[in-house]
Structures are given as C-alpha cells and as structure tokens.
Amino acid sequence: MKAARLYEYDPAMNVQLKIETVKAPTIMGPTDVIVKVGAAGLCRTDLHIIEGVWKDIMDQGGNLLPYIMGHENAGWVEDVGSGVTSVKPGDTVICHPHRTCGICLSCRYGDDMHCEHSLFPGLGLDGGFAEYFLTSERSLIKLNPNITPLDVAPMADAGITAYRAAKKAAKALRPGAYCVIVGVGGLGHIALQCLHEISGCRIIAVDREPAARQLCKDLGADFVLDGGPNIIEEIKQITGGGAQVVMDFVGELGVENLCWKMVRPGGELIMIGYGGKIEVPTAHLVINEINIGGSLVGNYTELVELMELNADGKVKMHYAEYSLDNINQALDDFKHRRFAGRGVIVP
Structure with a gap:
C-alpha cells in the first residue's frame, strides 16, 4: 500500500515525509479491524511529532522511526478479526484515536483517554497517512449513511x-x-x-x-x-x-x-x-x-455525541483537502496557516 512515513525528527521542521510503498497491515488478533482510510486529519500534534516534542515518549521501546503518522481517521471497514461483532466489511466508520483495553479502571469509568494499556495509532505506532491502518473494534463508531469520511475525519481527535x-x-x-x-x-x-x-x-x-x-x-x-x-x-x-x-x-x-x-x-x-x-x-x-x-482528547461517548451533532448539521468541520501525494505541501500550509479550519489527507 502507499503510505507517508517519517524518517527523522527536526525541530525546524525542514524534513519531509516520504511517500513509499509498504506492506499493508493484517489482522493479528480477534478484535482487530483493518480500516480502508477515506480521510485522515492533520493535527498540530503531527507538527510537534516531526519537531521531536514526543520523541521520548514514542521511542520508549526503541527507535520507532520510520513510521506512519496520522491519528484522525475515518473510512470503511476492510477486514475484521474473528471476535468482531459490531462492524462488518463495508461499514463506514470513524475511529476514536485510542485503542483501549476496556478492563482497566479508567476504561470502566469511561475515561478512554486515560486507559492504562492504550495504544495510539499515529502516535507511537503506524497510523492513517496511508491507504489502510489497523485499529480495534472498541475504537470504531459507525457513521450515519449520509456522512462521508472526508467530512468528519478530523473530529476523531480535533x-x-x-x-x-x-x-x-x-x-x-x-x-x-x-x-x-x-x-x-x-x-x-x-x-x-x-x-x-x-x-x-x-x-x-x-x-x-x-x-x-x-x-x-x-x-x-x-x-x-x-x-x-x-x-x-x-x-x-x-x-x-x-x-x-x-x-x-x-x-x-x-x-x-x-x-x-x-x-x-x-x-x-x-x-x-x-x-x-x-x-x-x-x-x-x-x-x-x-x-x-x-483538557485532553474526549472519550468514546463524547465522539458518539459529537457525531450526533454533526449528523443533525449543528457542528460541521471546515477543511482543506489534500491528496496523500501532497501531504508535505499540506503540512507546510498548516504550519504557516494558509487555510482556515482543518487540513484533511485523502489517500
């Protein structure tokens, strides 16, 4: 699959992501889900990642680079693990940015963002600046049939x-x-x-x-x-x-x-x-x-609530669209605030 990967950190942000062909993710466990990326939002955290602000956290298990950024993702279910029951291939979904365990005390309280065992696609492991990415069933919310991934992807985090x-x-x-x-x-x-x-x-x-x-x-x-x-x-x-x-x-x-x-x-x-x-x-x-x-990222139920406001036309995302091939231009435009609202990458 095609993906944009970060190879080095640079506080001056002079580096560029490399567009290259890499192996697509595969199902590894019963609750895994492969999502075909319809859109992935650009976030200021992405700029901070490139600058190296998150380096110490991201590299705790060893040098992570190169890897695929992108933590605001929406698209279509491509494949599911044997234990997945709530979504099926073809469903349109938005992805809460955290992959959570569901059994720690924070998860029991509904504080997904504080899960003791969370994984964060796009921040610490491969994310959505690619044609496909791996997440978990617990992270997915099925979208209203009238909503497209392009219209809501940045709502997954921003x-x-x-x-x-x-x-x-x-x-x-x-x-x-x-x-x-x-x-x-x-x-x-x-x-x-x-x-x-x-x-x-x-x-x-x-x-x-x-x-x-x-x-x-x-x-x-x-x-x-x-x-x-x-x-x-x-x-x-x-x-x-x-x-x-x-x-x-x-x-x-x-x-x-x-x-x-x-x-x-x-x-x-x-x-x-x-x-x-x-x-x-x-x-x-x-x-x-x-x-x-x-105030940190919202929890799963807050993403559900926000999707309801969006479906009713009460809260809409204003965005500028870029292709995956033009992601470096998108990052530069974002850094220099050449667009209002949010930048969205479409593979």
Whole structure:
C-alpha cells in the first residue's frame, strides 16, 4: 500500500515525509479491524511529532522511526478479526484515536483517554497517512449513511478535544456570561459551534489570521478580535472585567501567558493547546481565585455525541483537502496557516 512515513525528527521542521510503498497491515488478533482510510486529519500534534516534542515518549521501546503518522481517521471497514461483532466489511466508520483495553479502571469509568494499556495509532505506532491502518473494534463508531469520511475525519481527535473542552466550559457559563476562544483554527472553530449548542454564553473569538476571523463571523461569534497588543484591555472592556471562561487553543508562542490575564475573578482558564509554559504569580491565583486546568482528547461517548451533532448539521468541520501525494505541501500550509479550519489527507 502507499503510505507517508517519517524518517527523522527536526525541530525546524525542514524534513519531509516520504511517500513509499509498504506492506499493508493484517489482522493479528480477534478484535482487530483493518480500516480502508477515506480521510485522515492533520493535527498540530503531527507538527510537534516531526519537531521531536514526543520523541521520548514514542521511542520508549526503541527507535520507532520510520513510521506512519496520522491519528484522525475515518473510512470503511476492510477486514475484521474473528471476535468482531459490531462492524462488518463495508461499514463506514470513524475511529476514536485510542485503542483501549476496556478492563482497566479508567476504561470502566469511561475515561478512554486515560486507559492504562492504550495504544495510539499515529502516535507511537503506524497510523492513517496511508491507504489502510489497523485499529480495534472498541475504537470504531459507525457513521450515519449520509456522512462521508472526508467530512468528519478530523473530529476523531480535533473535534472531540474541542467538544470535551466546550462541555467543561459550559458548566461555568450561564446565559449572558462570556467565553473567550483564543486560536480559532481546526479545534477552535469546532468549540465555537459546540458552545452555541450547549451554552447560552456570549462568545469572543480571537485570532490573528483574517481567514480565521471571517470563519468566526460566519459561525456566529458575538465578538471577533485580531489579538493585537491591547487584547487584554479589549477583553476586559467587553466583558466588564474579564471572561468567566477562557479557552486557549494555542498554548505556546507567548499566548499562554496572555490568556490567564483575561479571566475575571472566580473564572477559569482551560488549556487545550500546548508547547509553552505558564507563569502565574501565586498571589494572583489566590486573590482572584481563578482556576487553570488542561483538557485532553474526549472519550468514546463524547465522539458518539459529537457525531450526533454533526449528523443533525449543528457542528460541521471546515477543511482543506489534500491528496496523500501532497501531504508535505499540506503540512507546510498548516504550519504557516494558509487555510482556515482543518487540513484533511485523502489517500
């Protein structure tokens, strides 16, 4: 099969994935499923993988490279193990990014992302930047017949990450409260739509890219700001002292140390983007009683819920499509934010 493989890490991201022919995966166990990839989303984590940010984790069992990236996958069931009963060849599916065991305490609680024995196709073992990839029955959700893999693939990670964060935010957002979304790219534009559906809050979207700001306006943000040098003052003026919730989808490049300053006393900062380092005076945390916490990828049931919102036309993924042969152009365009929304690779 054709696949795009990473051969070396490079903090400057000057390396390119190699398009080559490799052996297709095969069924190894009774719950294994081979998926014919219909679409695979590009994620900022893919950029961090290439940069070597995940190297120590990925290479714990020895040098992983070369390997196939891609952890936001949707497609059609190609083959199944002897114990698989919930899907059959030909079914259209989206894949939760984790392959989980189902028996550890985290799985029993429904916290799939914290499974003690999870495997992560695309991050630590071969993923979906290829014609086929191997996953497990527990990871699959059958799609509505009217939904195509191209329309939803990035929701396998970006979508449920944004949805989970929006659910956390909604708990603190009464009607009329303010939520700031900083960085309205592939995840942020999903969070914006989710908040419209599950919260009566007022949404302030912040992004430096004109295309992203236009998308925010199209999606109904109450205020759209360009993130200029006076952004903290602008937020405080609109909100009357700060937002009840700020969602940071950037998490680096200095943005992480602006966001906590936008939170009103008693409010909350939810970190979704990563890569930087937050430095907050402890007195500020105590006196203003603000909370700062992270939010990881959503669990299996949250992906089910998001697919229902998508099927009803309430949350849609905006994307730019690239062929597998053009994946390096897609990565470069993503790095330099030449498209709004998400990039999607189609083998």
